[in-house]
Amino acid sequence: MELSETTWKWLVLGTIAVVFFVYRWIARSAERRRRSWVDSLATAFGATAEHAPDATSRFYVKVGDRRAEIAQGWRCRTADRRYVRGYRLIIAVPLRNVSDIYNLTFRRRNGQRNVESLTVRNSGYHPRDGWLTAALRDAIFDFYDSASELAPLNLEAGALVYATNRRVDGPALRDLVQHQLNVAKSIERTL
Numbered sequence: 001m002e003l004s005e006t007t008w009k010w011l012v013l014g015t016i017a018v019v020f021f022v023y024r025w026i027a028r029s030a031e032r033r034r035r036s037w038v039d040s041l042a043t044a045f046g047a048t049a050e051h052a053p054d055a056t057s058r059f060y061v062k063v064g065d066r067r068a069e070i071a072q073g074w075r076c077r078t079a080d081r082r083y084v085r086g087y088r089l090i091i092a093v094p095l096r097n098v099s100d101i102y103n104l105t106f107r108r109r110n111g112q113r114n115v116e117s118l119t120v121r122n123s124g125y126h127p128r129d130g131w132l133t134a135a136l137r138d139a140i141f142d143f144y145d146s147a148s149e150l151a152p153l154n155l156e157a158g159a160l161v162y163a164t165n166r167r168v169d170g171p172a173l174r175d176l177v178q179h180q181l182n183v184a185k186s187i188e189r190t191l
Contacts, residue, residue: 031055034087037167038072044170045070063174066181068093070173088163091177093184098191100158101125107152108144117141131190139186143179148172153183160184 003011035049038057042049045061052058056073069092103124109117118137144150148166155161162180 034072041070041072041168041170041173044174061177063177063181066093066184068177068181070177086165088165089168089173090161090163091173091180093160093177093180095155095158095160095184096188098155098158098188099125102127102155102191104155105152106140106154108141108150113138113141127191133186133190136183136186136190139179139183143176143183146172146175146179148176153180155187160187 034055035051035057038049038051038059042059045059047059047061049057049059052073054073056071058069058071058073061068061070069090071090071092072087073090074087101124103122104127105121105123107119107121109119111117115137118140120132140153143153143162147162147164148168149164151162151164153160153162160180160183162176168176
Protein backbone atom coordinates (compact mmCIF):
# COMPACT_ATOMS: atom_id res chain seq x y z
CA MET A 1 0.00 0.00 0.00
CA GLU A 2 1.42 3.27 -1.13
CA LEU A 3 0.65 6.55 0.60
CA SER A 4 -0.31 9.58 -1.41
CA GLU A 5 1.78 12.75 -1.44
CA THR A 6 -0.79 14.59 0.67
CA THR A 7 -0.75 11.84 3.29
CA TRP A 8 3.05 12.02 3.49
CA LYS A 9 2.89 15.79 3.98
CA TRP A 10 0.39 15.39 6.83
CA LEU A 11 2.48 12.66 8.43
CA VAL A 12 5.61 14.85 8.31
CA LEU A 13 3.75 17.90 9.65
CA GLY A 14 2.13 15.81 12.39
CA THR A 15 5.50 14.36 13.41
CA ILE A 16 7.03 17.85 13.57
CA ALA A 17 4.11 19.08 15.70
CA VAL A 18 4.41 16.12 18.11
CA VAL A 19 8.18 16.63 18.46
CA PHE A 20 7.65 20.34 19.11
CA PHE A 21 5.04 19.72 21.83
CA VAL A 22 7.14 17.00 23.50
CA TYR A 23 10.15 19.33 23.50
CA ARG A 24 8.08 22.13 25.07
CA TRP A 25 6.72 19.76 27.71
CA ILE A 26 10.23 18.54 28.62
CA ALA A 27 11.58 22.12 28.78
CA ARG A 28 8.71 23.30 30.99
CA SER A 29 9.02 20.38 33.39
CA ALA A 30 12.79 20.95 33.65
CA GLU A 31 12.16 24.64 34.39
CA ARG A 32 9.59 23.70 37.09
CA ARG A 33 12.14 21.36 38.72
CA ARG A 34 14.84 24.06 38.58
CA ARG A 35 12.53 26.65 40.15
CA SER A 36 11.42 24.20 42.83
CA TRP A 37 15.06 23.51 43.74
CA VAL A 38 15.89 27.24 43.97
CA ASP A 39 12.75 27.78 46.08
CA SER A 40 13.93 25.05 48.48
CA LEU A 41 17.33 26.77 48.79
CA ALA A 42 15.67 30.12 49.48
CA THR A 43 13.41 28.53 52.09
CA ALA A 44 16.50 27.20 53.91
CA PHE A 45 17.48 30.85 54.47
CA GLY A 46 13.95 32.06 55.18
CA ALA A 47 13.95 34.00 51.90
CA THR A 48 11.81 34.05 48.79
CA ALA A 49 13.27 33.46 45.33
CA GLU A 50 12.49 35.74 42.40
CA HIS A 51 12.15 33.92 39.08
CA ALA A 52 12.71 35.75 35.80
CA PRO A 53 11.30 34.63 32.46
CA ASP A 54 14.83 34.09 31.10
CA ALA A 55 15.33 30.98 33.30
CA THR A 56 17.24 32.77 36.03
CA SER A 57 16.35 32.92 39.68
CA ARG A 58 17.80 34.87 42.59
CA PHE A 59 17.33 35.60 46.24
CA TYR A 60 19.15 37.57 48.90
CA VAL A 61 20.24 36.19 52.26
CA LYS A 62 21.44 37.80 55.43
CA VAL A 63 23.95 35.89 57.54
CA GLY A 64 24.84 37.82 60.65
CA ASP A 65 25.27 41.43 59.57
CA ARG A 66 26.25 40.54 55.99
CA ARG A 67 24.12 40.22 52.89
CA ALA A 68 24.80 37.88 49.97
CA GLU A 69 23.10 37.30 46.65
CA ILE A 70 22.44 33.79 45.47
CA ALA A 71 21.44 33.32 41.85
CA GLN A 72 20.94 30.36 39.58
CA GLY A 73 21.03 30.74 35.84
CA TRP A 74 23.06 30.67 32.68
CA ARG A 75 26.60 31.97 32.98
CA CYS A 76 28.73 32.34 29.89
CA ARG A 77 31.94 33.91 31.22
CA THR A 78 33.62 35.43 34.22
CA ALA A 79 34.98 38.94 34.56
CA ASP A 80 38.49 37.84 33.59
CA ARG A 81 37.15 36.60 30.24
CA ARG A 82 37.50 32.88 30.94
CA TYR A 83 34.55 31.06 29.44
CA VAL A 84 32.30 29.01 31.70
CA ARG A 85 29.18 27.92 29.90
CA GLY A 86 26.15 26.37 31.51
CA TYR A 87 23.74 26.75 34.39
CA ARG A 88 25.48 27.76 37.58
CA LEU A 89 24.60 28.42 41.18
CA ILE A 90 26.30 31.76 41.83
CA ILE A 91 27.02 33.12 45.31
CA ALA A 92 28.12 36.77 45.41
CA VAL A 93 29.22 38.52 48.60
CA PRO A 94 29.79 42.29 48.25
CA LEU A 95 33.03 43.37 49.88
CA ARG A 96 33.21 46.31 52.24
CA ASN A 97 35.94 48.93 51.74
CA VAL A 98 37.65 46.94 48.98
CA SER A 99 38.15 48.69 45.67
CA ASP A 100 36.61 47.14 42.58
CA ILE A 101 39.93 47.50 40.73
CA TYR A 102 41.09 44.14 42.08
CA ASN A 103 40.41 41.06 39.96
CA LEU A 104 41.77 37.95 41.64
CA THR A 105 41.02 34.29 41.07
CA PHE A 106 41.69 31.73 43.80
CA ARG A 107 41.84 28.06 42.89
CA ARG A 108 42.64 25.06 45.04
CA ARG A 109 44.34 22.32 43.09
CA ASN A 110 44.02 19.39 45.47
CA GLY A 111 42.84 18.43 48.93
CA GLN A 112 46.01 19.47 50.74
CA ARG A 113 46.32 22.59 52.89
CA ASN A 114 49.71 23.93 51.85
CA VAL A 115 50.89 26.99 49.97
CA GLU A 116 51.52 25.03 46.77
CA SER A 117 47.88 23.84 46.68
CA LEU A 118 46.51 27.36 46.26
CA THR A 119 46.97 29.32 43.05
CA VAL A 120 46.13 33.00 42.79
CA ARG A 121 45.71 34.61 39.40
CA ASN A 122 45.76 38.38 39.20
CA SER A 123 43.99 39.98 36.23
CA GLY A 124 43.69 43.49 37.58
CA TYR A 125 45.40 45.93 39.90
CA HIS A 126 48.26 44.35 41.87
CA PRO A 127 47.62 44.13 45.62
CA ARG A 128 50.35 45.31 47.99
CA ASP A 129 53.07 42.90 49.10
CA GLY A 130 52.10 40.50 51.87
CA TRP A 131 48.35 40.71 51.28
CA LEU A 132 47.97 36.91 51.05
CA THR A 133 48.32 36.19 54.77
CA ALA A 134 48.19 32.82 56.50
CA ALA A 135 44.76 33.72 57.94
CA LEU A 136 43.39 34.44 54.44
CA ARG A 137 44.87 31.20 53.08
CA ASP A 138 43.28 29.26 55.96
CA ALA A 139 39.90 30.90 55.29
CA ILE A 140 40.16 29.94 51.60
CA PHE A 141 41.10 26.35 52.49
CA ASP A 142 38.17 26.19 54.95
CA PHE A 143 35.89 27.43 52.17
CA TYR A 144 37.10 24.74 49.77
CA ASP A 145 36.74 22.10 52.47
CA SER A 146 33.01 22.91 52.57
CA ALA A 147 32.58 23.33 48.79
CA SER A 148 31.32 20.45 46.68
CA GLU A 149 33.49 21.48 43.73
CA LEU A 150 36.94 23.02 43.37
CA ALA A 151 35.62 25.77 41.10
CA PRO A 152 37.43 29.13 41.19
CA LEU A 153 36.62 31.72 43.85
CA ASN A 154 36.75 35.12 42.16
CA LEU A 155 37.18 38.61 43.53
CA GLU A 156 35.58 40.64 40.75
CA ALA A 157 33.93 44.06 40.64
CA GLY A 158 34.06 44.51 44.41
CA ALA A 159 32.44 41.17 45.22
CA LEU A 160 33.61 37.68 46.12
CA VAL A 161 31.92 35.31 43.65
CA TYR A 162 31.70 31.52 43.57
CA ALA A 163 29.93 29.71 40.73
CA THR A 164 29.28 25.97 40.73
CA ASN A 165 27.26 23.62 38.59
CA ARG A 166 26.74 21.16 41.44
CA ARG A 167 23.39 20.82 43.12
CA VAL A 168 23.49 21.40 46.85
CA ASP A 169 20.85 21.27 49.54
CA GLY A 170 19.89 24.06 51.92
CA PRO A 171 22.15 23.16 54.89
CA ALA A 172 25.19 22.65 52.62
CA LEU A 173 24.52 26.02 50.98
CA ARG A 174 24.24 27.74 54.38
CA ASP A 175 27.62 26.29 55.35
CA LEU A 176 29.16 27.33 52.04
CA VAL A 177 27.86 30.90 52.33
CA GLN A 178 29.19 31.16 55.90
CA HIS A 179 32.65 30.06 54.78
CA GLN A 180 32.54 32.46 51.82
CA LEU A 181 31.66 35.29 54.21
CA ASN A 182 34.69 34.35 56.32
CA VAL A 183 36.90 34.60 53.22
CA ALA A 184 35.33 37.99 52.42
CA LYS A 185 36.09 39.28 55.93
CA SER A 186 39.70 38.10 55.64
CA ILE A 187 40.07 39.84 52.26
CA GLU A 188 38.63 43.04 53.72
CA ARG A 189 41.26 42.96 56.47
CA THR A 190 44.16 42.50 54.06
CA LEU A 191 43.28 44.58 50.98
